[in-house]
Structure formats: C-alpha cells, structure tokens
Amino acid sequence: MRKITLGIIGAGRIGKLHVENLKGLPQVKIKSISDILADSIRDWAADNGIQNVTNNYKDIVNDPEIDAIFICSPTDTHIEIIEEAVKAGKHIFCEKPISFNLGGTIQVLEWVRSSGVKFQTGFNRRFDHNMSRVKELIREGKAGEPHMLKVTSRDPAPPHKEYIKNSGGLFVDMAIHDFDIARFLMDSDVEEVYVQGAVLVDPVFAEFQDIDTAIITLKFENGALGVIHNSRQAHYYDQRVEFFGSAGSITIQNDNPNTAEVYTQNGAYRDNPLHFFLERYKEAYVKEVLSFIDAVVNDTPVPVDANDGYQAELIASAAAISLRERRPVRIEEVVSGLRQKV
Ligand SMILES: NC(=O)c1ccc[n+]([C@@H]2O[C@H](COP(=O)([O-])OP(=O)(O)OC[C@H]3O[C@@H](n4cnc5c(N)ncnc54)[C@H](O)[C@@H]3O)[C@@H](O)[C@H]2O)c1
Numbered sequence: 001m002r003k004i005t006l007g008i009i010g011a012g013r014i015g016k017l018h019v020e021n022l023k024g025l026p027q028v029k030i031k032s033i034s035d036i037l038a039d040s041i042r043d044w045a046a047d048n049g050i051q052n053v054t055n056n057y058k059d060i061v062n063d064p065e066i067d068a069i070f071i072c073s074p075t076d077t078h079i080e081i082i083e084e085a086v087k088a089g090k091h092i093f094c095e096k097p098i099s100f101n102l103g104g105t106i107q108v109l110e111w112v113r114s115s116g117v118k119f120q121t122g123f124n125r126r127f128d129h130n131m132s133r134v135k136e137l138i139r140e141g142k143a144g145e146p147h148m149l150k151v152t153s154r155d156p157a158p159p160h161k162e163y164i165k166n167s168g169g170l171f172v173d174m175a176i177h178d179f180d181i182a183r184f185l186m187d188s189d190v191e192e193v194y195v196q197g198a199v200l201v202d203p204v205f206a207e208f209q210d211i212d213t214a215i216i217t218l219k220f221e222n223g224a225l226g227v228i229h230n231s232r233q234a235h236y237y238d239q240r241v242e243f244f245g246s247a248g249s250i251t252i253q254n255d256n257p258n259t260a261e262v263y264t265q266n267g268a269y270r271d272n273p274l275h276f277f278l279e280r281y282k283e284a285y286v287k288e289v290l291s292f293i294d295a296v297v298n299d300t301p302v303p304v305d306a307n308d309g310y311q312a313e314l315i316a317s318a319a320a321i322s323l324r325e326r327r328p329v330r331i332e333e334v335v336s337g338l339r340q341k342v
Contacts, residue, residue: 007090062088123177123184151182158212189220194216
C-alpha cells in the first residue's frame with residue numbers, strides 16, 4: 001500500500017481532531033505540525049507521534065517529503081497558505097470556509113485548476129450517516145422530484161465574544177455548512193437567496209454587525225425551494241432535515257446518545273441529542289479525512305472540491321447582501337459584481 005506523508009497547519013480545535021482521526025491510519029504518516037503557538041503543543045505532538053513541530057507553516061509547505069497538508073488555521077490565514085502549498089505541489093485539505101473573501105476563493109479555484117493538486121473543502125456533514133442516507137434515498141428517487149428542502153441548524157449556545165468578532169458572521173461561519181448540505185442534497189446550485197435575520201439571543205452579535213437568528217430561503221436552479229432555520233442558541237444541538245418531493249418526503253431527526261425514555265404521570269422525558277458538532281459529527285469527521293486520503297493515495301477525485309467551497313461562499317455573500325438590503329439577491333448578481341472587480 002502506498003503511504004503518504006502529511007503536514008498539519010494549525011493545532012486548535014479542528015487541527016487536533018483531524019490528527020486524532022488520522023494518526024492510526026496505516027496509509028498515513030503525520031510528519032510535521034505547525035502552529036504559531038508551537039511551544040504550547042510540543043508535548044501533545046510528541047504524545048501523538050509527530051516528530052516535527054514548527055511555528056512557521058512554510059517549513060511544512062517546503063518539505064519535499066510531505067505529500068499533502070491539512071489547513072486548520074484560522075480562516076484569514078488560508079489563502080496565503082494555499083498559494084504557497086499549491087506552488088510547492090502539495091495536495092490540500094482545507095477547513096471551511098476557504099476564505100472570507102470571494103476574490104481570494106476564486107484565485108484558489110484557478111490555482112487548483114492549473115496546478116492539478118487535489119483540494120478538498122472541509123464540509124464534514126456530507127459524510128454524516130443520516131445525511132448520506134438522505135442523499136442516497138433522494139438519488140434513488142424514493143420521494144420523487146425535489147420540491148422543498150427544510151434544514152434546521154441550531155447550536156446549543158453562542159460562541160464567546162472574541163470568536164464572534166473574528167468569525168466572519170453567521171452566514172460564512174455557521175450557515176455555510178447548511179448551504180453546502182442544501183446544494184449536496186438537492187443536487188443543484190442556488191439561484192436566489194432571501195434572509196430575515198435578528199439578534200434575539202445576545203446583543204453582543206449586534207456589536208459586530210452580526211445576527212444570531214435567521215430564516216434563509218433559497219431558490220435552487222432546478223426550480224425547487226429551500227428554507228434554513230439557524231439559531232446560535234437552542235440549548236441543545238438541533239440538526240434536522242426534511243426533503244419533500246413529488247412522491248413523498250424524507251426526514252432525519254437528531255442523533256441521541258441513548259434511546260431511554262422516561263414516562264411518568266407528569267409526562268415523558270429523554271436525554272438531549274448529542275451535545276454539539278464534535279459529538280454529532282464524530283464519525284463524519286473520520287470519514288471525510290479518509291475520503292481525502294483515499295483520493296490522494298489512489299489518485300481519484302476528491303468528493304468535496306474547491307468549487308463546493310466557492311458555491312457555499314457565494315450563497316453566504318448573497319445572504320449578507322439580502323440581510324443588509326432587505327431584498328432577495330440572485331447569485332448571478334454576486335458573481336457579476338465579482339467580475340467587475342477583477
Ligand atoms: N468543519 C468544521 O466543522 C469546523 C469546525 C471548527 C472550525 N472549523 C474551521 O477550522 C479553522 C480553525 O478553526 P478552529 O476552531 O480549530 O480554531 P482554533 O482557534 O481552535 O485553532 C486555530 C489554531 O491555528 C493556530 N494558528 C493561527 N495562525 C496560524 C498560522 N499562521 N499557522 C499555523 N497555525 C496558526 C492558532 O494558534 C490555533 O492553535 C477555521 O477555518 C474554522 O472555520 C471547521
């Protein structure tokens with residue numbers, strides 16, 4: 001079996017999770033990891049069998065032994081790292097979103113296309129067992145032609161203030177996963193976006209011109225309609241989908257840690273669904289990194305590419321304009337605005 005050598009850039013929440021999921025794979029060796037706070041991760045890296053720790057990602061990108069990199073640093077660092085990595089011919093797994101700047105993401109599309117390196121965008125939810133079953137059932141035509149999709153996506157509690165400040169806002173930080181799942185399940189790009197948004201959870205969101213609650217309506221290119229419900233605070237993690245088609249509907253519920261139900265004279269009770277994304281999508285994170293490794297080892301296409309990242313960012317951008325200007329926004333309007341800037 002061909003073994004590939006990896007470098008990881010960024011050892012925060014998601015970087016450490018990917019290392020956990022990659023380290024035992026027989027087809028992988030994690031040679032190096034970089035973080036600007038290198039000293040704080042040396043012990044952890046040694047415990048995970050990673051020989052090199054550096055505070056400069058260029059040490060990884062310029063290492064000829066490294067075949068592929070995982071970019072898990074903050075979003076505003078991605079473009080610069082991608083540019084260097086493509087020049088060095090590395091295959092890239094990049095966390096979502098690719099960037100906060102659509103112009104930068106368009107450059108990434110071009111760099112990836114012209115270099116031929118593999119580039120996977122970190123939309124892990126596609127690999128969730130429930131989401132992939134819905135996709136399969138839709139593909140088999142079990143509920144007929146697509147008419148409507150409803151995505152419920154609510155976090156248990158809002159992030160802290162510093163995170164909100166640097167997050168890029170609800171659309172590009174949180175709803176971006178829902179935009180991708182919507183395109184994936186409906187097998188169609190989005191044509192038009194309309195948003196109603198509010199600050200109902202915590203006034204801190206308003207300080208950063210952000211919102212914490214949104215209803216996002218989508219019109220797909222295939223003519224179907226979609227609605228996404230987002231909240232930064234549901235007190236539990238609420239991740240449900242309903243597909244409605246010409247022959248019926250397909251729904252998925254939340255995943256629960258157990259099926260125990262308590263019934264008493266006062267009513268019924270059960271434990272909350274799996275707490276948050278690290279628990280609910282645990283298995284999906286494993287499958288997404290496996291899919292990338294498979295694509296590199298076997299030289300096959302990645303399942304979620306740079307264009308998937310771009311399309312979700314286009315929807316996020318249209319959503320932001322819609323919220324600001326209180327009107328429906330066509331994706332074409334965002335694209336032609338970008339063309340004029342180039
Ligand atoms: N797919 C998902 O479900 C998911 C979940 C969380 C975060 N993310 C994405 O992953 C990325 C990282 O998020 P996080 O929550 O892990 O953040 P984090 O703040 O926990 O970790 C980021 C790490 O990168 C390091 N860092 C900063 N600049 C660096 C640089 N130039 N080179 C190397 N390391 C650098 C920081 O010191 C920190 O340790 C973001 O793009 C975020 O949107 C995706």
